[in-house]
Amino acid sequence: MAELDTSGGGKHKGGKIRSKKASTRIDLTAMVDLAFLLITFFIMATTLAKPKAMDTFWPDKTKKDVQLPVPESRTMTVLLGSNDQIEWFVGAPGKSAPTKDNFGKNGIRKALIENSKQIEATHAGKDNFMIVLVKAGSKSTYKNFVTMLDEINITGIKSYGVVDINPAEVALLKKDGLD
């Protein structure tokens, strides 16, 4: 069963020569193996190759009166510079020197978590969460931008916004050669 009949036809002692009756059964094991291998490949290829999507929500610019006042002490501004470098500061620009940082676990993620904790500790009331403002400089890449939004998602920052960079902040980046 399930294999080719390779045995000889036996000895012909006189009499008629009978034609060999070959078995019609073929070993299908190898074929099944191949079929399952291909199935596995197609299952993997169809579900794993799907691109992922990061949903983003932006303020409605067609309405003019939706600007919420943001207390400066609760904001952390992140400036995206060239060569995958970041500068960030808490509060209004120019009041404190910006900190140069990079992406990664010990870079901006640590800064986000620490600043968030500190702001929540120093502010009372219900709305004491940190607001992150992401401002991309002209030399920053799309990858920096996506990574920054991803870091915000990872650290679970409640409130963030993407804002156009202003000249004072461009100057800060330029001073450190990041723009």
Added chain:
Amino acid sequence: MARIKIPRKSTAIDMTAMCDVAFLLLTFFILTAKLKQEDPLQVDTPGATTKQLFPDLDVATVTVGRGKIFFGMEGQDIRKETLTAMGTKYNVTFTPDELQKFALLPTFGVPMNQMKQFINLNQDDRKKFAQIGIPVDTTNTSELFNWIHEARVADASLRQKALRFAIKGDSHQEYPEVKKVIDIFQKQAINKFSLITSLKTK
């Protein structure tokens, strides 16, 4: 004394049924698998930890890379309707044959004045054709603005659904170019859109 004979069973199994099932499944997976279409503009999407899958239907994608902007829509009916509307806007009339050819294009990056010529190329020549990208500026009359607008109108009339938008950007693309696209979205009050990423671990 008679010895008890242990019947010797064959170890071979009939594989026919298993083979049938395996090939049936294989056929199913091959037919349902979506063929990967070659992008005219190759982009390397940045990694992120989002696990949300990108939808297949009712979505339009703006591809940004190497300073060029390409546009693509899902659904042949929507592609045809959008091109017809764009044709009336830019005084180009397309024949049903040209509309059908355009309906098979997943993404493109040619300005409207080259569109007719581009559609009539055969597949090989189309690959060689240097697509310069869709013209874009900050006004409300740029071609990309109109493409996005007409695609939304077409989707709303044909499917009664809100078209979703996505940006597929190259990792090394500088941000200002992406900002142009975001600005166009915001001008049309598209305040929710997706950024296409590839999966990476924390």
